[in-house]
Amino acid sequence: MRVLLVEDDAALSLGVARALEREGWQVDVLADGRQAAAAGLVAQFELAVLDLGLPGLDGMGVLRAWRAQGAKLPVLLLTARDELADRVGGLNAGADDYLVKPFDLPELIARLRALQRRAQGRVSDTLQLGELLLDGAHRELLFRGEPVRLSQREFALTEMLMQRAGRVVGKDAIVARLSSWEADFSENSVEVYVHRLRKRFAELGVEIRTVRGFGYVLEPGQQLLGADAQHAG
Structure with missing residues (x-):
């Protein structure tokens, strides 16, 4: 599985990327929102992990850009704000799931696997x-x-x-x-x-x-x- 990880916290990004690679997934990492908005439209990713707080263009803007151009890849949002309005806004903008920071890597991986199964119409791994x-x-x-x-x-x-x-x-x-x-x-x-x-x-x-x-x-x-x-x- 090829995953796009968009996160501007270098230490967090490195830790998440290594964890996903240990799962056997190919991971491409970006830290800038405008670059991510373009990359999600031209490369064949199966999933995206998208931070809301990004430079250039925030995660909500990236997500809206993807959906407006017809990109259907499942998106899991990362947010440091555990507020109902942020979660609802992200889901309404086209996100498939969200995770509040700080989070445990096993939970992130489990959620991504669930998104992958759902996208492929499967109920099990x-x-x-x-x-x-x-x-x-x-x-x-x-x-x-x-x-x-x-x-x-x-x-x-x-x-x-x-x-x-x-x-x-x-x-x-x-x-x-x-x-x-x-x-x-x-x-x-x-x-x-x-x-x-x-x-x-x-x-x-x-x-x-x-x-x-x-x-x-x-x-x-x-x-x-x-x-x-x-x-x-």
Whole structure:
């Protein structure tokens, strides 16, 4: 998941960014409201964490600019003011949730996961395909209950493919999700990671099929489909 973090408190911003990166998310950080208003319209973020008290343009102005231009990314507001008017104003302007400073990082992460699930129409952090189970909350991929070791980027790509299992996921969408301003992720990188995952998944009952000119589809392997058909017969 690619997250835009807009916060002008450098120490807080660094702590939040590191916590989100430990979750395997790609994080882009800005401290200026005007820059954030532009970035939210041109880059493919899945979530935004937006502070209300920003230089250049305050968080409410950034949020209104995004919504006025049709940006639909879920937004969690950070505010140092625990006042009803601020919370209601933010929600009415198009925010999806808010958190009052100071806050605990586990709560922030839990709220972001809830926003992600809601945006994707899911009710849980678990995804399953055949005997492969992905636990997003604990950052685990399990096969028949046993952990499958993956790097952070391999896990992020697996999560993306499992979220859209049976549907084509374009290379450009993968690049946008796994990139950040500090670490580019090219289409060549996508091919390398898909090759690695294909080898790992070969014995796990699922396969990544290439749809030439479009992207990749994660689906049950032929062996699993044959076993299901035999069982049904």
